[in-house]
Amino acid sequence: MRTHRIVFVSLAWMGTWTHVALGQTPAPAPRAAPAQTKSGVTTPAPRVYANLAQLMRGILFENSALAMSEAANLLMMPGRKCSNGVAVPIRNADWPKFVQGLRDAGVTAYKAAQTKNTDNILMAADAITEACANCHNKYREKPTLADRCK
Secondary structure, three states: OHHHHHHHHHHHHHOOOOOOOOOOOOOOOOOOOOEEOOOOOEEOOOOOOOOHHHHHHHOHHHOOHHHHHHHHHHHOOOOOEOOOOOEOOOOOOHHHHHHHHHHHHHHHHHHHHHHOOHHHHHHHHHHHHHHHHHHHHHHHOOOOHHHOOO
């Protein structure tokens, strides 16, 4: 986890984005019907394009603090699959708590980066590490890929 914290701190401090190859994209999920707002404006329905591993690598590993908070919304979208094909456990009681932890850590990191204070950034990195570890310890760190997200 120390390595993750060093990466988070470095990227939060510099405010940079790194490019991460996302690998092969899965076939897009079927489109849902467009939603119409109260004002009569039709907006496209949310659509899942990436599996969970691709979403994590594409957004969270780039370490943008605000993107982490926004990614929490994507982690709750129905229809997303883990890289092993298992449905993301959005209906499990702990999943929304873990996702909220990510949202909160992203906001904390953003505020810390604005201060340009190393101590604040280190505390934010700890919050990010804890938020990621809470979920990864339960759903990702499994002996085999087939057991992830269970």
